Amino acid sequence: xxxxxxxxxxxxxxxxxxxxxxxxxxxxxxxxxxxxxxxxxxxxxxxxxxxxxxxxxxxxxxxxxxxxxxxxxxxxxxxxxxxxxxxxxxxxxxxxxxxxxxxxxxxxxxxxxxxxxxxxxxxxxxxxxxxxxxxxxxxxxxxxxxxxxxxxxxxxxxxxxxxxxxxxxxxxxxxxxxxxxxxxxxxxxxxxxxxxxxxxxxxxxxxxxxxxxxxxxxxxxxxxxxxxxxxxxxxxxxxxxxxxxxxxxxxxxxxxxx
Amino acid sequence: xxxxxxxxxxxxxxxxxxxxxxxxxxxxxxxxxxxxxxxxxxxxxxxxxxxxxxxxxxxxxxxxxxxxxxxxxxxxxxxxxxxxxxxxxxxxxxxxxxxxxxxxxxxxxxxxxxxxxxxxxxxxxxxxxxxxxxxxxxxxxxxxxxxxxxxxxxxxxxxxxxxxxxxxxxxxxxxxxxxxxxxxxxxxxxxxxxxxxxxxxxxxxxxxxxxxxxxxxxxxxxxxxxxxxxxxxxxxxxxxxxxxxxxxxxxxxxxxxxxxxxxxxxxxxxxxxxxxxxxxxxxxxxxxxxxxxxxxxxxxxxxxxxxxxxxxxxxxxxxxxxxxxxxxxxxxxxxxxxxxxxxxxxxxxxxxxxxxxxxxxxxxxxxxxxxxxxxxxxxxxxxxxxxxxxxxxxxxxxxxxxxxxxxxxxxx
Numbered sequence: 001x002x003x004x005x006x007x008x009x010x011x012x013x014x015x016x017x018x019x020x021x022x023x024x025x026x027x028x029x030x031x032x033x034x035x036x037x038x039x040x041x042x043x044x045x046x047x048x049x050x051x052x053x054x055x056x057x058x059x060x061x062x063x064x065x066x067x068x069x070x071x072x073x074x075x076x077x078x079x080x081x082x083x084x085x086x087x088x089x090x091x092x093x094x095x096x097x098x099x100x101x102x103x104x105x106x107x108x109x110x111x112x113x114x115x116x117x118x119x120x121x122x123x124x125x126x127x128x129x130x131x132x133x134x135x136x137x138x139x140x141x142x143x144x145x146x147x148x149x150x151x152x153x154x155x156x157x158x159x160x161x162x163x164x165x166x167x168x169x170x171x172x173x174x175x176x177x178x179x180x181x182x183x184x185x186x187x188x189x190x191x192x193x194x195x196x197x198x199x200x201x202x203x204x205x206x207x208x209x210x211x212x213x214x215x216x217x218x219x220x221x222x223x224x225x226x227x228x229x230x231x232x233x234x235x236x237x238x239x240x241x242x243x244x245x246x247x248x249x250x251x252x253x254x255x256x257x258x
Numbered sequence: 259x260x261x262x263x264x265x266x267x268x269x270x271x272x273x274x275x276x277x278x279x280x281x282x283x284x285x286x287x288x289x290x291x292x293x294x295x296x297x298x299x300x301x302x303x304x305x306x307x308x309x310x311x312x313x314x315x316x317x318x319x320x321x322x323x324x325x326x327x328x329x330x331x332x333x334x335x336x337x338x339x340x341x342x343x344x345x346x347x348x349x350x351x352x353x354x355x356x357x358x359x360x361x362x363x364x365x366x367x368x369x370x371x372x373x374x375x376x377x378x379x380x381x382x383x384x385x386x387x388x389x390x391x392x393x394x395x396x397x398x399x400x401x402x403x404x405x406x407x408x409x410x411x412x413x414x415x416x417x418x419x420x421x422x423x424x425x426x427x428x429x430x431x432x433x434x435x436x437x438x439x440x441x442x443x444x445x446x447x448x449x450x451x452x453x454x455x456x457x458x459x460x461x462x463x464x465x466x467x468x469x470x471x472x473x474x475x476x477x478x479x480x481x482x483x484x485x486x487x488x489x490x491x492x493x494x495x496x497x498x499x500x501x502x503x504x505x506x507x508x509x510x511x512x513x514x515x516x517x518x519x520x521x522x523x524x525x526x527x528x529x530x531x532x533x534x535x536x537x538x539x540x541x542x543x544x545x546x547x548x549x550x551x552x553x554x555x556x557x558x559x560x561x562x563x564x565x566x567x568x569x570x571x572x573x574x575x576x577x578x579x580x581x582x583x584x585x586x587x588x589x590x591x592x593x594x595x596x597x598x599x600x601x602x603x604x605x606x607x608x609x610x611x612x613x614x615x616x617x618x619x620x621x622x623x624x625x626x627x628x629x630x631x632x633x634x635x636x637x638x639x640x641x642x643x644x645x646x647x648x649x650x651x652x653x654x655x656x657x658x659x660x661x662x663x664x665x666x667x668x669x670x
Contacts, residue, residue, distance in 0.1 A: 002552040002571070007648040011597040053586055059594065060587065103595030148600030195598040195613035246614055250629060257478050 008103050011149055011190070012062035018144035022184060023069050025136035026129075034072065041068035041075075044088045045109075052097045063102040067092065070110035070185040074178075074224055076117055076124035083124075087116045107235050108192040110185065114228045126222035129177035137180035141188070150188040153197060157204020158183055165212040172215055175223035179211055182227035187234055194238045198245035206241070207234045265608040266463025267601065267642065269408040269553065275512035275521035275567075277415060282508060283524040284353065285534035288330050289560045291348040298346045300327075306338045310351070313375070313505040314360035320344055324392040328376035328505065330528040332357035351529075361503040368430050375499055379563065380492040384470075384479035385633035386665050390486060397483035398437035398473075401428065403448055403490035404460045406467030407551035409514035410567050411523060414443065416491040416510040423497030424490065425449055430500055431493060435486075441472050448490070464553075470639035471607045479634045481668055489566065511535065511561065515552065515570035517545035530561045536570050544573050554641040554654070593650045596620075605643040616643070619656045624664055632657065633664070 027034050045068045049060035071088060079087075091113025096105045117124065144150030162179065166172050172179065187193060187207050194203040210230035218226055292298040299320035304310055310329040319325045333351035341347050362375050372378045373392055381399075383390035390396065403413045417424050428449050432438050438455045442448050443462060451457045458476065460466045469487035479485040495506045508525035515521075518539045526535060532547040548555035548569040549562045555569050556562070596602065598613045606612045611630060618626035637654035644652045 002645060003648045004645045005648060006599065006601055006646050008594040008597055011599055057586065058592070100592070100595070103597050145600075149597075151600070190598050196611050197603075197608075242614070246611055249611055253478075253631075 009062055012066070012102065014147045014149045015066055015144070015190070016062060018147055018149060019066060019069065019140055019184065021136045021139040021143070022073075022133065022181060025132055026073055029130040029132065037075075038068060038072040040084070041071045041088060044068075044085060045071075045092050048089060048092045048097060052093075052101070056097075058097065058101050061102040064092070066185070066189075067096070067108075067110045067113075070108075071113055073129070073181065073185070074110070074114055074127065074228065076121065076126050079117065079121055079124050083117070083121055087113050087120060090116050103191055105191060106239075107232075108186050108189045111192070111228065111231050111235055114186075115232045118225055118228060126224040128222075129181060129224065131177055134177040134180040137177075137184050140184045141180075144184065144188060149190055150184070151190070151193060151200040151203075153200040154188055154193055154204040154207075155183070157201045158187065158208045159204075161205045161208025162211065165208065170212050170216055172211070175211070175215055175227065178223035178227040182224075182231050183207065186228070186231040192235045192238065194241045194245070196242050196245040196249070198248065199238070199242040202241040202245070203234060203238055206237055207231065210234060265604060266406070266461060266466050267604050267646070268463055269642070269645065273514065273518055273521045275409055275411070275514050275523045277412065277523050280415070280510070280523050280525060283526050283530075283535060284331060284508070285526060285531035286353050287336075287350060287531045287534070288333070288353075288527055288529040289348055289350040289531075290327075290346070290529050290563070291558075291560060292346045294341055294345060294347070299344045300340070300346050301344065302338060302340075304335050304338075306335055308335050309333075309354060309357050310335060311357045311360040312507055313362065315374070315376070316349065317346075322392055324373045325378050325389070326374050326376055327379065328360070330530075331507065332359065359504050359507070362499065362505070364500065364503055368433060371499065372496070375505060377492060377496055377499065377505070380495075381486045381488050382469075382564070382636075384473060384485050384487070384636065385481055386661055387636040390484065394484060396435045396486040397479075398439060398477040398485045399431055399435045400469050400473055400477070400485065400487040401431070401438065401440045401490055401493055402467070402469050402472075402487055403440060403442040404467040405489075405566070406460075406462060406464040407553060407567070408464065409512055409521065409551060409569065410467070411510045411512045412443070413490045414445065414448075415523075416566075417448065417494055420494045420497070421448070423501065424494040425497070426500055427493035427495070427497035428455065430496060431488075437477065439472070439476065440490075441467075441469070442490075443467070465605065465607055465639065465642045468639050470635045471609075474631045474634040474639075475607075475609055478631050481633070485634070489564075491566070509566060511565075512567045513539060513570065514567065515545075515548070517541055517543070517570045517572045526561070528561065528563060532559060532561060532568050532570075535561075535568055540570055545570050546573050553645050554638040596647055596649055601646050602643060605646045606640075612643075616653060619653060619660060622656075622660060622663075624660055624667075627660055628664070632660065636661075 045064045049064050052058045053060050091109045095107050095112035096109040099105045141155045145152035194200050214226035300317040301320050302317045303315045312332045314329050315326045316329050334354050336352045337350040339347040379389045381390050432454050440457045447457050465471050473485050511524050511526050513522045519541050549558035550565045552569045603612045615630045637658040640654040
């Protein structure tokens with residue numbers, strides 16, 4: 001009878017609100033250049049959303065802004081206009097819109113775009129994130145968990161794994177801004193991450209483990225590059241983690257109720 | 259939405275029902291209506307215009323003639339409207355105080371007493387949520403002495419002063435089944451647990467006070483091991499019936515909703531007139547009456563047999579004169595997908611794997627839904643998820659469709 005307000009767009013707005021600390025910090029650090037980059041990605045992603053609305057009657061989503069923010073922050077520097085257009089279009093269209101829009105996608109469109117850029121233009125230098133960003137990621141993660149749009153289990157799982165790894169001797173300090181920003185922007189995306197309780201813990205732990213492995217063994221990679229690769233691998237494994245968690249749940253239930 | 263690890267949600271409904279003073283309000287008219295799609299075929303036991311005492315038999319079900327439905331008040335049968343095939347459209351009663359109360363003969367057999375007194379239909383049998391067949395043996399009975407729906411009456415209030423009748427009713431129910439489970443709100447135990455009787459204390463947040471959540475968690479229903487649930491007040495009614503032969507005249511009902519100046523709690527008869535119940539409480543302006551809570555109720559003129567609350571709400575707003583471009587920005591023919599959030603997880607109590615279940619429902623995957631326990635659930639159990647997500651088509655309707663399909667396959 002009575003209807004609530006937590007439809008897809010409300011969740012997108014809350015996700016944006018949670019990411020606001022990160023976005024503002026980054027804009028303050030980057031100045032006009034950063035703002036222009038953000039506007040460019042907003043225009044490209046927005047244009048594709050409108051095209052799909054007109055051609056396929058698929059309502060656009062404010063989550064496109066999250067994608068644009070992630071791309072503006074993490075995309076390699078000095079890519080030509082054509083390369084940027086091509087890879088952004090590939091990510092937004094193939095990874096999100098072709099599946100039916102935000103909520104039906106399997107992978108985060110920003111993750112796919114960044115992976116595409118990494119594979120397609122390996123010579124382009126990855127950006128260095130300012131160090132204050134990882135402080136901004138903490139309120140973002142807290143807000144996301146409190147508003148319920150990011151999984152607290154996933155964030156905690158990742159944090160605990162990374163803390164454990166650094167206690168055991170892994171040196172994460174150089175990559176810290178990239179690790180935390182990738183975590184809140186790409187990995188904690190509610191759609192592209194695991195959706196069961198246990199699956200989310202595993203999802204966070206897996207991200208932490210991939211990061212630790214890459215930091216230890218992939219020495220010539222830029223911090224953003226190895227974080228994006230870890231995010232991509234984690235997203236790909238998310239359905240598997242869900243399936244495993246579900247099997248365990250079913251087995252436990254079978255044991256209890258016969 | 260605030261708490262990270264809390265389970266369940268609180269849905270505010272203003273104004274709250276006042277429980278300090280409980281007036282008795284027996285409405286002058288009472289009726290039972292049925293949709294043609296309900297296919298409720300009956301054999302009337304009274305004619306139009308006949309006088310009936312409170313609790314006297316009104317009709318039998320045509321397909322299950324053992325099951326009798328009785329009059330909620332002393333009345334004259336004002337209208338008995340049957341569609342072709344003896345399908346009930348509605349039966350309306352006008353109150354006649356002088357007719358007194360019908361005293362049921364107690365044959366000693368509990369099942370026969372329940373069937374003949376009309377209390378049988380207070381049970382609900384899962385899977386599928388119909389009243390049980392006359393010969394059905396339940397694997398477990400859940401007695402619900404907790405109700406977390408927004409604005410629902412406190413079952414402890416309904417049982418106040420009737421502890422003895424409730425205990426007698428529970429003792430009688432224990433002879434029907436191996437497992438009797440009492441679900442109660444936090445506080446003193448209402449009865450003492452024994453080897454057949456388990457007492458569960460539920461957290462106070464919705465949806466934990468729905469029987470479906472408890473059945474899913476503690477005793478999943480299967481077609482070959484059916485689980486019944488019944489409201490605690492009906493168990494007390496059974497206790498009273500077994501002692502005196504009379505059915506209680508009233509039940510505890512709250513009146514809440516956003517179109518009211520103030521909420522209220524009444525003792526009224528079943529099938530009561532919702533307009534008469536809300537008289538003097540409604541704000542000026544258009545409004546609609548809902549039998550049931552704001553989440554799972556249905557627009558109605560009369561209190562439906564299992565409902566214990568009335569919601570009065572402003573009419574649904576219509577905004578279909580927007581420009582096509584603005585409408586296209588907001589939604590399309592194809593519904594918007596669900597985003598897994600903490601709110602959605604809490605809306606199913608936190609134990610059920612929410613997204614796998616909802617995905618199985620929206621793709622119509624009966625096998626996966628059954629594996630995840632959909633047979634223990636009824637559409638009312640998903641109404642909180644509907645409220646939270648504003649999802650279209652409604653999840654509760656998807657579940658209703660899926661259950662109907664499974665039932666048809668089961669019967670074939």
